[in-house]
Amino acid sequence: MLAVVLVAAAAAAVTIGAVHVPLGTVLEAISGRAEDGPLKEIILQLRIPRVVEALVVGAALGVAGVLLQGSLGNPLASPDIVGITGGAAFGAILILLAFPEKVALMPVGALITGAAAGALVLTIAWTGPNRGATARLVLAGVAVSALFTAATTSVMVAFSDRVQSALLWMAGGLSSEGWQTLRVTWPYFFVGFIIAALLARPLDRLALGDDVAESLGTRPRVLRLASMISATLLAAAAAALVGMLGFLGLVIPHMVRLLGGTTRHGYLMVGSALMGAALLTSGDLLARTVLAPIELPVGPFMVVIGVPVFLWLLRGVR
Numbered sequence: 001m002l003a004v005v006l007v008a009a010a011a012a013a014v015t016i017g018a019v020h021v022p023l024g025t026v027l028e029a030i031s032g033r034a035e036d037g038p039l040k041e042i043i044l045q046l047r048i049p050r051v052v053e054a055l056v057v058g059a060a061l062g063v064a065g066v067l068l069q070g071s072l073g074n075p076l077a078s079p080d081i082v083g084i085t086g087g088a089a090f091g092a093i094l095i096l097l098a099f100p101e102k103v104a105l106m107p108v109g110a111l112i113t114g115a116a117a118g119a120l121v122l123t124i125a126w127t128g129p130n131r132g133a134t135a136r137l138v139l140a141g142v143a144v145s146a147l148f149t150a151a152t153t154s155v156m157v158a159f160s161d162r163v164q165s166a167l168l169w170m171a172g173g174l175s176s177e178g179w180q181t182l183r184v185t186w187p188y189f190f191v192g193f194i195i196a197a198l199l200a201r202p203l204d205r206l207a208l209g210d211d212v213a214e215s216l217g218t219r220p221r222v223l224r225l226a227s228m229i230s231a232t233l234l235a236a237a238a239a240a241l242v243g244m245l246g247f248l249g250l251v252i253p254h255m256v257r258l259l260g261g262t263t264r265h266g267y268l269m270v271g272s273a274l275m276g277a278a279l280l281t282s283g284d285l286l287a288r289t290v291l292a293p294i295e296l297p298v299g300p301f302m303v304v305i306g307v308p309v310f311l312w313l314l315r316g317v318r
Contacts, residue, residue: 002274009281010055014047016285018293021047049179054284055277056182056189057174057242060234062256062276063196065249066268067234070203071227072134078250079235082141082228085246086148087117088239089170093152096166097159106169107184107240113148114236120144122228126221137224169243172299174284185237192233199227200266207263245280245299247306252276255309279305 015021021039028034029043061079068077079085091113095106124140125131156163175181202223205213210220235249256271257263283301290296 002271002278006055006274006278006281009278009285010051013051013054013281013285014043017047017288045179049182050174050284051281053174053182053241054281056186057238057245058248058276058278058280059273060189060192060238060276061245061248061280062252062272062274063193063269064231064234064238065251065253066265066272067196067199067203067227067231068249069253070265070268071199071206071224072137073207074134074138075254076250077138078247079231079239080145080246080249081138082231083117083121083144083148084114084232084235085239085244086145086152087120088114088236089244090117090148090152090155092169092240092243093155093166096169097155097162100162104180107181110240111185111188111236114239115232117144117148118228118232118236122225126225131221134224137228168297171297172243172245172302173287173295173297174242174280181241185240188233188237192230192237195226195230196234196269199223199230200264200269203227203265207265243297243299245302247310248276248279248302251306251309252279 011023011026014026015023019039019042021043025034025039026043026047029040030048034040034043064079064084065077068079068082069075088110091109091111092106094113095102095109099105121137121140121144124144125133125136130136156166202213202218205216205218206220206223208216213220213223238245252272252275253268256268256275260267260271262268280298280302283305284298286301287296287298
């Protein structure tokens, strides 16, 4: 069902917009049979890269949520909670405001600081007594997130005359800049997805408890470390592309569990990737068309979906 919804959302996102493009023309452009002209350029250089960006980012955030919730045993874990998103935000805002002439480096800056935030959380959690414990990871993430949020606010205050240029990124929005930003980030997505796929079965064993997992040959602390690394790569690369998208990594795994009635991580990863991709693609389509020709950021649409689910989840938290 999710795959069907995803295909339908992608087809609609490619054809619908300020300029309507028939689906037949899209297929001809993809196959190389379309005549050169504005429609072909719109399809190949604007619409398709944007849809691919939405698919990859949505899938990455969904899988990152599964990794963090499964490895930490915390149903409210997400890239926002463990500081990755906050770190990436600092890098992007620093480039946008302090070095506007180097705006092309924004994805790289977001990736570097997002990865640095994840590394800092891991360093804090894996030093001292009881290293690698779930509580240490979560608390370290909260502290690091607060640190980078304060740094981001300081940069915005220091360059208050340029803040307007950063608002769209902070609200979360897909770009129409073609394939350039994807070329920078695809290695991080690729490595993150590969690591996540390898962790599916070990996470199933970890769900039985640390003692049982160890008796089955799984090392819980190493598994949590690998999950954190994979989630950091995926979430930081996603933030580098689209900015601050809240709640996707938090609510998507729960929605997939409810729909599928299973907690197997292989299923959860595939389902969360499909649902994240479908939700972000659909949300971006709404953002582009609801007040066309004005394009809205997609972040608020994701919050509208995520907040009710989050509040519903809180009902079961004690």
